[in-house]
Amino acid sequence: MSHHEEKKEKPLSEVKREKMINFRDMSTCEATIQMLEKVASDGFETAFTRAADMRPCPIGADSACCKHCFMGPCRLNSKDPYSRVGVCGASIDTIAARNFARMVASGGAAHTDHGMVMLDVFREVVNGNIQGYRIQDEQKLRSVAESIGIQINGRSVKDIAVDLYKELERTYTQVEGEIPFVKRVPAKTLDTWRKAGIVPRGAMREIMEIMHRSHMGVDQNFDNIVKQCSRTALADGWGGSMVATEISDILFGTPKPHVAGVNMGFLKENQVNIIVHGHEPLLFEAMIASSNDPANIEKARAAGAAGINLLGMCCSGAEVLGRHGVPHAGNFLSTEPVIATGAVDAMAVDVQCIMQALPKMAGCYGTRFFTTNPRARIEGATHIEFHEHSPGECTDKIVSLAIERFKNRPGPVTIPQRRDMGVHGFSHEYINYMLGGTFRGSYTPLNENIINGRIRGVAGVVGCTNPRVKQDYLHVELVKELIKNNVLVVQTGCSQIALAKAGLMKPDAAVLAGDGLQEVCETVGIPPVLSLGSCVDNSRILIACAEMVRIGGLGDSIADLPVAGAAPEYMSEKAICIGQYFVASGVYTIFGVTFPTVEGTQFHKLLFEGLEEQGFGKWGFSTDPYEMAHLMINHIDKKRAALGIMGERERKLFSMEDRRTAEG
Ligand code: NFS
Ligand code: SF4
Numbered sequence: 001m002s003h004h005e006e007k008k009e010k011p012l013s014e015v016k017r018e019k020m021i022n023f024r025d026m027s028t029c030e031a032t033i034q035m036l037e038k039v040a041s042d043g044f045e046t047a048f049t050r051a052a053d054m055r056p057c058p059i060g061a062d063s064a065c066c067k068h069c070f071m072g073p074c075r076l077n078s079k080d081p082y083s084r085v086g087v088c089g090a091s092i093d094t095i096a097a098r099n100f101a102r103m104v105a106s107g108g109a110a111h112t113d114h115g116m117v118m119l120d121v122f123r124e125v126v127n128g129n130i131q132g133y134r135i136q137d138e139q140k141l142r143s144v145a146e147s148i149g150i151q152i153n154g155r156s157v158k159d160i161a162v163d164l165y166k167e168l169e170r171t172y173t174q175v176e177g178e179i180p181f182v183k184r185v186p187a188k189t190l191d192t193w194r195k196a197g198i199v200p201r202g203a204m205r206e207i208m209e210i211m212h213r214s215h216m217g218v219d220q221n222f223d224n225i226v227k228q229c230s231r232t233a234l235a236d237g238w239g240g241s242m243v244a245t246e247i248s249d250i251l252f253g254t255p256k257p258h259v260a261g262v263n264m265g266f267l268k269e270n271q272v273n274i275i276v277h278g279h280e281p282l283l284f285e286a287m288i289a290s291s292n293d294p295a296n297i298e299k300a301r302a303a304g305a306a307g308i309n310l311l312g313m314c315c316s317g318a319e320v321l322g323r324h325g326v327p328h329a330g331n332f333l334s335t336e337p338v339i340a341t342g343a344v345d346a347m348a349v350d351v352q353c354i355m356q357a358l359p360k361m362a363g364c365y366g367t368r369f370f371t372t373n374p375r376a377r378i379e380g381a382t383h384i385e386f387h388e389h390s391p392g393e394c395t396d397k398i399v400s401l402a403i404e405r406f407k408n409r410p411g412p413v414t415i416p417q418r419r420d421m422g423v424h425g426f427s428h429e430y431i432n433y434m435l436g437g438t439f440r441g442s443y444t445p446l447n448e449n450i451i452n453g454r455i456r457g458v459a460g461v462v463g464c465t466n467p468r469v470k471q472d473y474l475h476v477e478l479v480k481e482l483i484k485n486n487v488l489v490v491q492t493g494c495s496q497i498a499l500a501k502a503g504l505m506k507p508d509a510a511v512l513a514g515d516g517l518q519e520v521c522e523t524v525g526i527p528p529v530l531s532l533g534s535c536v537d538n539s540r541i542l543i544a545c546a547e548m549v550r551i552g553g554l555g556d557s558i559a560d561l562p563v564a565g566a567a568p569e570y571m572s573e574k575a576i577c578i579g580q581y582f583v584a585s586g587v588y589t590i591f592g593v594t595f596p597t598v599e600g601t602q603f604h605k606l607l608f609e610g611l612e613e614q615g616f617g618k619w620g621f622s623t624d625p626y627e628m629a630h631l632m633i634n635h636i637d638k639k640r641a642a643l644g645i646m647g648e649r650e651r652k653l654f655s656m657e658d659r660r661t662a663e664g
Contacts (some may be wrong), residue, residue, distance in 0.1 A: 021052050027471035031264040031416035032330065035337035038414060044364050047355060051467035056594070063096040063596035069216035081598045088216060093603040097215040097229075100596060100603075104229045105210045107577030108353055109420045111536055112203040112240025113282055113375075116172050118247040119165060121388050125160040125251065132391040133251050135161065140429070141250045148180040168247075171239045174202040181298035186549040188557035189586055192615040193234070198227055198584065200235035209230055225592050230584035230616070237581030242539035244283035248281050248319070255322040255425035255533060257434075257526075262500040264334070266417035267343040271309040272300045272406040274399065275329055275338065278350035279317045279534065283372055287348065288324065290399045293392075299400060303407045305609070306471065308399065313338070315493055315534035322383060322425040322533045330501075331472075331494035332571070334467040336361050339418070343413040346402035350386070351376045353464070353572065366410035368401050422505025426530040428543045429449035434524055443544075444550045450562060451553050453647040454516030456486040457636035458548075460541045460582070462495050463567030463575045466593050472498035474568035474592055474625045479504060481629035485526040486514035487636065493535040495567070504529045538578055541565075542585060554603060555643055557616060558599070559586030562639040564632035566605045568592035568625060583607075583617040590620035590628050590636045603627075636641045 023036040026048050037047055059065045059075050066086050067073035074086035074095075081092040090098075135141060141160060142152045152162045171179045178199045182190060193199045200206050206454035210232045213219035219228070249255075267273050273293060276284045290296055291308040300308050311329040312320050320326040329338050332353055338344060339361045346360065359380035362369035371377050372386040372394055382401075386394040435445040449455045459482050465471045479489050483504075491499060503509060510521035511515040513528040521528050532540045544585040545558045552559050565582050567575050570591055582589045595602040612618035622628040640646045 002136060002515070018653045021049060022050065025470065026052075026331065026467065027329065028473045028476065029154065029334060029471055029498075031418045032334045032337045032471060034416045035264070035334075035340040041339065042340070042364070044361065046060060046361070047333060047357065047467045056468065061594050061596070062598050063099045064598055065079075065094040066090060066098070068098060068214065071337070078598045080602050090220060092598060092601050093222035094225070096218045096601065096603045097225040097598050098219075101210050101214045101225050101229050101232075102579050103573040103576040103596070104232050105207050107572065107574035108203065108232050108236035108240065110205050111577065112172060112207070112234045114351070114536060115240035115242075115244035115247070117280055118244050118251075119168055119172075121534055122161070122247045122251060123165045124388065124406035126158065126165060130389055130390070133282075135250055136253045137250050140246070141446075142256050143429075144246045144250065150240070168243050171201060171243050172203050172648050175205060179203075179235060179239045181242050184543060184546050185238060186546055186557055189549075189559065192557065192559075193584070193587075196227060196230070196614065198231040198234065200239055200492050201233050203232075203235040203239050205287055206235045207593070213436065223606060225605075226606055226611075233577050233580035234584050236538060236577050237542055237585065241536040242542070244536040246531070249427070252281060252285055252323055254429050256430055257423050257425045258325050259421055260325040260424045261327045261634045262321070262330075262420045262422065262497055263418040264338055264341060264416045266309075266311055267338075267341055267415045268306070268309045269343060269413050269415060270306045272303070272305045272307070272345050272399075272402050273309045273311065273343050273346045274402050275313055275344055276313050276316050276349075277313040277335055277347060278354060278373075279314070279536075280350050280373075281316065281319050281323075282388060282391065283348065283350045283386050283395070284312065284316050284320050284326075286386070286395040287318070287398070288326065290392055290395035293396070296396065296399045300403050300406070303369055303403045305406050308402075313535070314646050316350070317356060318493060318496060319525075319534040319537070322427075322531060322537075325424070325620065328500070331465050331497040333467060334473045339365050339367050341413055341415050342366070342409065342411055343415050345405040345409075345536045346370060346398055348372055348398050349376070352574070354378070366405065368398075368405045370398050370401075370458050379637065379657040403409075411548050414472060418501075420501050420503055422500045422503070422531070423527055424500070424505060424531040426532050428540045428547065430542060431530070432547070436524065443547045447548060447551045449516075449520050451645050453645070454486070454520050455488050456514075456516070456633070457488075457564070458544075459487045459489050459563065459632055459638070460538070460565040460587075461489055461499075461568070462492045462535065462538060462565065462578070463570040464494050464572055465498065466569045466571040466572075468593055468622070469569050471569070472501065474628075475499060476504070477503045477625035478566060478568050478629050479529055480512060481626055482632065483513040483635050485629070486517040487633065488517060488520075489529045490527060490532055490541055492532050492537050492541070495569070496529075496531045499529050500531065507532050535574060535578065538582075543583075545585070545587070555639075557586055558617075560639065560643065561586070562636040563587055564635050566591070566628055567587040568628060568630060579619065583611060583619055586615075587617040587619065588612075588620060588632070589617060591621060592621070592623050592628065595621045
């Protein structure tokens with residue numbers, strides 16, 4: 001451990017500051033604010049203070065620079081973007097499109113590599129080479145297999161499973177032809193993709209090609225680059241991410257709604273607290289087993305603890321919150337602050353969204369910090385490698401080191417007493433069931449309620465938190481405004497944790513919804529905001545969209561649906577890839593914070609207008625949650641009008657809004 005680094009840490013008092021930071025301006029999460037104040041008074045820094053001390057580079061924010069070769073790096077002028085080109089002659093459109101392509105490649109690679117790991121484990125489980133996991137949801141196995149044309153009648157689980165992994169492997173490795181889950185795409189949407197030549201082959205091939213095309217001197221036509229962005233992103237959404245979700249459900253169970261808790265108050269002073277943070281469910285599932293192992297619990301008791309208390313963070317946490325009801329300590333920006341409680345005996349991470357600052361912060365408060373994945377090692381962390389073939393080995397070791405730390409806790413603990421209960425664990429399957437009932441599981445009631453106007457439309461609000469904007473604030477205000485206007489909200493990732501902390505995942509939050517949505521929520525007994533899981537589980541939203549089209553009455557393609565998406569506080573390249581696959585699938589998708597383009601350039605116009613004209617969705621941008629909500633609502637109304645399902649009252653409101661904004 002890196003206790004010694006404690007002394008090297010530069011105290012805040014030495015950092016030259018114009019004025020002290022008011023953490024209330026940077027977050028609306030009370031537990032996080034309390035811990036940020038503690039960290040500051042202890043003299044340490046966090047992402048919040050580092051963001052305040054370092055302005056984002058304005059040229060980079062506009063994506064107006066290129067470092068793809070060493071004749072550069074080249075900087076264009078974002079105030080006058082066509083006044084200059086790079087040394088090679090690359091225009092602002094080429095430069096921004098290439099940068100964007102690399103973001104899509106990286107984000108898509110993260111999800112597809114995660115999905116491929118899940119498939120590897122599934123194959124080894126099916127072939128009997130891994131004992132630590134097993135197929136827990138045979139019904140899901142059959143329905144996934146059937147959805148891609150695998151015979152299921154009269155066949156054994158093993159035979160179906162063998163065919164399934166062989167078929168799904170094509171999602172990643174196939175050189176030619178369409179990926180398997182394309183079979184789930186509505187015909188008209190797929191037709192649009194085929195005409196544009198963007199139906200994905202294997203993700204490996206698409207990512208390789210996008211890296212090739214964005215190399216110096218290859219693809220220098222922004223329009224053509226954007227096509228490959230869509231193709232690669234679709235290989236994530238309908239490929240890698242969807243495989244990750246479906247295989248996780250098969251191995252660990254499809255989520256069903258249950259009451260579960262979120263926030264730092266779920267840390268327990270008298271127990272050994274272990275946090276798992278990251279993305280792949282394998283480490284977490286093994287940690288659940290280790291922390292429930294009577295032998296380990298006995299060890300904890302012998303050390304004077306009342307038990308072992310396991311919590312999640314970020315997407316790993318969101319996934320097991322939905323699947324098993326394991327409490328969730330907080331979203332991305334709370335990963336540093338939670339350590340300041342002093343109550344975290346161990347934090348174990350795998351891949352993605354793990355700040356390099358964490359081991360240092362852990363050193364400051366005596367928390368044991370463990371990396372476990374060979375892909376993601378961090379200086380200053382203790383590495384205990386996780387092997388799928390013997391999952392318990394790694395997690396048992398971490399548990400015993402956590403117990404040791406509990407015994408020797410270096411100081412008093414401060415746990416913010418905040419606990420927020422809500423309903424988590426909705427899935428496409430459960431939405432089907434809850435709306436239609438056991439015998440006629442169906443989306444028909446959802447479509448009917450959209451057609452009759454009780455529900456105006458559906459919005460996906462997802463994504464990260466980012467210290468450049470006030471943590472949780474945009475997520476919460478945006479979602480409140482949407483449900484007030486009868487838009488049903490579905491959520492994943494760090495965003496849903498923000499809303500869970502704000503109490504919006506309780507069924508009685510329906511009182512905050514407009515009359516129509518409120519009535520539906522009360523009849524069905526659901527909150528107005530549905531928690532679907534991690535970021536790879538955005539694939540559940542794609543499947544829900546496809547199902548809404550299939551049921552009928554709301555158009556022939558995803559682009560016809562009265563739906564919209566948003567990631568108001570995004571920070572990761574994965575979010576860019578997710579945005580692009582939603583746009584390519586037909587969904588209007590709005591991002592906040594900043595958008596890596598120069599407004600008014602041809603590339604910007606293509607993303608924000610042109611793609612919609614070609615039959616796809618389009619991008620939007622706003623930093624104001626109310627404006628963002630109304631851009632989404634106007635879009636939903638535009639789609640309702642096109643479908644001929646605008647009620648009298650709505651029509652009036654719509655034409656007013658229509659006059660007010662160009663968006664219409
Ligand atoms: Ni999504 Fe998950 Fe959170 Fe953002 Fe990171 S944890 S994959 S990227 S920060 S929502
Ligand atoms: Fe400059 Fe062109 Fe090289 Fe980019 S590829 S760094 S624009 S010379």
